[in-house]
Amino acid sequence: MSGLPIYRTPIAQEWIDYNGHVRDAYYGLIASYAVDSLMDRIGIDAPYREQSGCTLYTVEMHIHYLREIGADDTVEVRVRILGADQKRIHAALELVRDGSEETSATCEVMLLHICQTPIARTAPFPEPIAAAIAELRHATAALPASGPSSRRMELVSR
């Protein structure tokens, strides 16, 4: 296992494009829903968001597309917390099709804790959330990656 299973979804028919497989952006939507599950797990859930006015904003997302995902697939997302500070979480996600040993996509996200009222501004994580992040980081940071990490995109001759 190369990360903590955090989310599962069947493929919706509207995610299939003219190439006959899941459109690139919907890999990102699956990753985004997985981040919602991660938020629930560390306590940035709907009650917290409503009571505090605080949430996570994605500031960066980098996806590597490794294998096609089809209409009949179900995808599991696994997460590793690569880093965190007072306000930010750097997470790695892997999308794996049921019945496959191979990773279909890797995705890294940088998430920033924002309190939206009265105006959106960054804010430190409250202690219970910081502790939950630290615990998950401790449990997952050293797990092996199953695909490429974020890097500067460039066209190198091959």
Next chain:
Amino acid sequence: MSGLPIYRTPIAQEWIDYNGHVRDAYYGLIASYAVDSLMDRIGIDAPYREQSGCTLYTVEMHIHYLREIGADDTVEVRVRILGADQKRIHAALELVRDGSEETSATCEVMLLHICQTPIARTAPFPEPIAAAIAELRHATAALPASGPSSRRMELVSR
């Protein structure tokens, strides 16, 4: 102007999330639709795809989220071709809200020419398409970026 305008869209209501703005993944969907427009422009359009069995696959996508996009916004996407070889296109996209001078997101994609039948395999661009890519690259590669480029994602203390 920091790129060639290639696509415009109003924001769909289902793209708004619990934070009250466009969900991260739907920035990627707007970028994906802009790539469809780019494909039409360089001749990888529906008739070409049908006749040749060839298309573009996205192999990598990297988004920087700079500003929120809301339910009432219309977004224009501008493109620069940063590089290309026989089979690949490296493109930079910028998402700009109507009425704003500031870029809401930057997105880089690496696109690979694939012929899907009988089995998916990479293939060189036919000459007319290669010429169209070269022309667009010549026209846009040197235009200035309006936001961050792809880079290795990492949590640096600040």
